[in-house]
Amino acid sequence: MFDPFYPFDWLATQIVTRLLGLSEVSHLGASLHFFLYDVPKVLTLLIAISFIVGTFQSFLEPEKVRHWLAGKRTFGGNILAALVGIITPFCSCSAVPLFIGFLEAGIPLGITFSYLISAPMVNEVAVVLLWGLFGLKVTLLYIGFGVGLAIAAGYTIGRLKLEKWVEPFVWELQKSRSVAVETEDFESTPLTWNQRFQEGWYQSSQILQSVWLYVVVGIAIGAGIHGYVPTNLVTQLAGANNPLAVPIAVILGVPLYANIAGVMPITEALVNKGMPLGTVLAFTMAVTALSFPEMVILRKVLRPQLLAVFISLMTLGIIGIGYLFNALLA
Amino acid sequence: MKTIKIEVLGTGCKKCQQLEANAKDAIAALNLEAEILHITDPIEIAKRGVMSTPALTINGKVVSKGKVTASAEIQTLLQA
Numbered sequence: 001m002f003d004p005f006y007p008f009d010w011l012a013t014q015i016v017t018r019l020l021g022l023s024e025v026s027h028l029g030a031s032l033h034f035f036l037y038d039v040p041k042v043l044t045l046l047i048a049i050s051f052i053v054g055t056f057q058s059f060l061e062p063e064k065v066r067h068w069l070a071g072k073r074t075f076g077g078n079i080l081a082a083l084v085g086i087i088t089p090f091c092s093c094s095a096v097p098l099f100i101g102f103l104e105a106g107i108p109l110g111i112t113f114s115y116l117i118s119a120p121m122v123n124e125v126a127v128v129l130l131w132g133l134f135g136l137k138v139t140l141l142y143i144g145f146g147v148g149l150a151i152a153a154g155y156t157i158g159r160l161k162l163e164k165w166v167e168p169f170v171w172e173l174q175k176s177r178s179v180a181v182e183t184e185d186f187e188s189t190p191l192t193w194n195q196r197f198q199e200g201w202y203q204s205s206q207i208l209q210s211v212w213l214y215v216v217v218g219i220a221i222g223a224g225i226h227g228y229v230p231t232n233l234v235t236q237l238a239g240a241n242n243p244l245a246v247p248i249a250v251i252l253g254v255p256l257y258a259n260i261a262g263v264m265p266i267t268e269a270l271v272n273k274g275m276p277l278g279t280v281l282a283f284t285m286a287v288t289a290l291s292f293p294e295m296v297i298l299r300k301v302l303r304p305q306l307l308a309v310f311i312s313l314m315t316l317g318i319i320g321i322g323y324l325f326n327a328l329l330a
Numbered sequence: 331m332k333t334i335k336i337e338v339l340g341t342g343c344k345k346c347q348q349l350e351a352n353a354k355d356a357i358a359a360l361n362l363e364a365e366i367l368h369i370t371d372p373i374e375i376a377k378r379g380v381m382s383t384p385a386l387t388i389n390g391k392v393v394s395k396g397k398v399t400a401s402a403e404i405q406t407l408l409q410a
Contacts, residue, residue, distance in 0.1 A: 049333070061382065061396060062381040062382050062396070063381065094341075094381065094382050094383045095381065096372030096373065096375075096376060096381070097375045098381045098382070099376075100373070101376060101379070101380075122394075173376070199397065211342070297372060300372060300373060
């Protein structure tokens, strides 16, 4: 199959074998090749994808998304919300304003959750890292399962009728503001392409600035594992024969939100040594969808009961996906 | 001249701080008297009808949201 990353591979091999005169199978040579191949590859992908996503995101202001989702039926609405979540911008800092804004417009709770799950889970940094480190197939599976989980969890929350566990002030806001919300939606003037590219470029440089160090350090650690840690140690600890590997990976993933860029290259090295991919997918989903800071923020609008339902549904779903995946690929 | 009231709506992320700096810069460039508040409470942000941060309000009216508005653009908004 055509490998778009071949030039990076070639260049890394040239540097290691020709310039440094090391064998690619020696400990040091293997580590260096891993590092010199992954750093330029991941950073290039990161710049390119976040530029593209940033440019097109300017078409999808939350106001527009809200307009699409308002008045949609359950299930169909859940599917649409999860799909829209793939491409829309999301930062955990806007989770609460978004949540309130959606409910204010009369979007059902379950559909709001579908969006709230899918938007942070399928984000450009996670997608870039999965694609660059594990290939296109794994990335598409991740997106597919992520969207599936967002639909299922949102639908379940909708069916359980948990509106009573949303903090009451949210509904009061809805009553008092819903008229005003309607009118102010369409006042912004459309952007020119030039402005959209500028937005994309700005976003791309922001993401690069905030994660490049994690990427480099993560890849350096991954490179160390790749060259020096014996395979059977990894298979023993995190291999397919350890039934607890998936839940442990999920629990480890929750506090790691900011460092996904640094953690993923380490998992790549572990996968090369025999850790099953389902475990990695579950881990990545836990990092992106169950981040601790986001839960703290969501607590402002959700009663503890609803937060607990949300976290349990997500945890079970993610662990389930991890096992399913390991079983399918075994 | 009456004091202008500017609110930077954002939960303390980098972009929000950049926006606050841009707003201060715009005010200094126009030589205006203005009071700048940084609203970090997400509920207060939602009450202003904003769903994407950082956003900017001038005298209570939301003038930009979801982006780091440049100082030059804020100056135009202030003069409008």
